[in-house]
Amino acid sequence: MAKEPLRVLVTGAAGQIGYALVPMIARGVMLGADQPVILHMLDIPPAAEALNGVKMELVDAAFPLLKGIVASTDAAEACKGVNVAVMVGGFPRKEGMERKDVMAKNVSIYKSQASALEQHAAPNCKVLVVANPANTNALILKEFAPSIPEKNISCLTRLDHNRALGQISERLSVQVSDVKNVIIWGNHSSSQYPDVNHASVKTSSGDKPVRELVADDAWLNGEFISTVQQRGAAIIKARKLSSALSAASSACDHIRDWVLGTPEGTWVSMGVYSDGSYNVPAGIIYSFPVTCKDGEWKIVQGLPIDDASRQKMDATAAELVEEKTLAYSCLA
Numbered sequence: 001m002a003k004e005p006l007r008v009l010v011t012g013a014a015g016q017i018g019y020a021l022v023p024m025i026a027r028g029v030m031l032g033a034d035q036p037v038i039l040h041m042l043d044i045p046p047a048a049e050a051l052n053g054v055k056m057e058l059v060d061a062a063f064p065l066l067k068g069i070v071a072s073t074d075a076a077e078a079c080k081g082v083n084v085a086v087m088v089g090g091f092p093r094k095e096g097m098e099r100k101d102v103m104a105k106n107v108s109i110y111k112s113q114a115s116a117l118e119q120h121a122a123p124n125c126k127v128l129v130v131a132n133p134a135n136t137n138a139l140i141l142k143e144f145a146p147s148i149p150e151k152n153i154s155c156l157t158r159l160d161h162n163r164a165l166g167q168i169s170e171r172l173s174v175q176v177s178d179v180k181n182v183i184i185w186g187n188h189s190s191s192q193y194p195d196v197n198h199a200s201v202k203t204s205s206g207d208k209p210v211r212e213l214v215a216d217d218a219w220l221n222g223e224f225i226s227t228v229q230q231r232g233a234a235i236i237k238a239r240k241l242s243s244a245l246s247a248a249s250s251a252c253d254h255i256r257d258w259v260l261g262t263p264e265g266t267w268v269s270m271g272v273y274s275d276g277s278y279n280v281p282a283g284i285i286y287s288f289p290v291t292c293k294d295g296e297w298k299i300v301q302g303l304p305i306d307d308a309s310r311q312k313m314d315a316t317a318a319e320l321v322e323e324k325t326l327a328y329s330c331l332a
């Protein structure tokens, strides 16, 4: 029997990630090739005409799984009954703006959209925040939507995770699909810690540790980490625009694994509300290694952490604690 359609909200749908993301969702990349969807797209009034253009293109593409489109500049209407919410809408940094100015704009957007989701989304709606500062926007959304369970609110660090897989695959000339279990710890910012200490590569003689195969700790502890940390900036330099297709694809990976489960023996990175695991301060949204089953994520426990990793994990946590304080001062 055909499945009932799921309603998927994309905010900032007239922007560049939105433009890459909505056709992926309508093709079944996010929720599966047998899962019909109704797309809800939200943007702000100045983008209404562009949003309507995206809607026209979705109609023209005649996606068999796409059972309806809601395109709106009204948050309450856009959030109505949504099962999945991908929050891409936000205010990008403009020339001359301080970090605090960007933070102020975005946290107030996430505060008001928290209320719209809380009041209008379907019960058990899963929320993924993509817009920067992604971890702190997700935290604000969580704080101002107290009736949404905290386990349902996450932020995107899967792009960083996929970037780390990509770098290892290039370095070893192996298929990216044979590399697994890298970890992104912390913030989706240049303080993040891409960790390969538990990562492995599938070979003809079984899984082998990435450290053993690369056999170059100086590269793994230096250039590899900074390349992943700085990849967003490198894309902006090359394209004069920030990552869009890779961000959209990673957002699909994030939701797909969360809803449909991670493969046996594989974990992924998700920004989730810290419960104090690995001595990360509770009360921030921090990227951890997680496995997913039956629509629930669980932090992978018990991984040994060496001193060098500890320092990097603590530094990115400290940045998130500072961002939290800054965000609250913007809302005061």
Ligand SMILES: NC(=O)C1=CN([C@@H]2O[C@H](COP(=O)(O)OP(=O)(O)OC[C@H]3O[C@@H](n4cnc5c(N)ncnc54)[C@H](O)[C@@H]3O)[C@@H](O)[C@H]2O)C=CC1
Binding pocket: 011, 012, 013, 014, 015, 016, 017, 018, 042, 043, 044, 047, 088, 089, 090, 091, 092, 109, 129, 130, 131, 132, 133, 134, 156, 157, 159, 160, 188, 242, 243, 244, 247
């Ligand atoms: N977490 C991650 O891995 C990544 C995050 N990003 C972030 O994603 C966000 C979106 O990036 P792009 O699509 O390239 O930006 P964009 O500027 O092309 O699109 C943003 C869209 O959001 C809309 N918007 C602004 N305020 C809104 C509101 N209150 N409600 C609904 N929509 C609103 C804008 O009108 C625009 O259409 C940025 O914050 C960017 O920094 C980008 C790449 C990766």
Ligand SMILES: O=C([O-])CC(=O)C(=O)O
Binding pocket: 132, 159, 231, 232, 233, 235, 242, 243
């Ligand atoms: O750096 C940016 O503004 C875009 C971003 O988050 C990324 O590409 O990781």
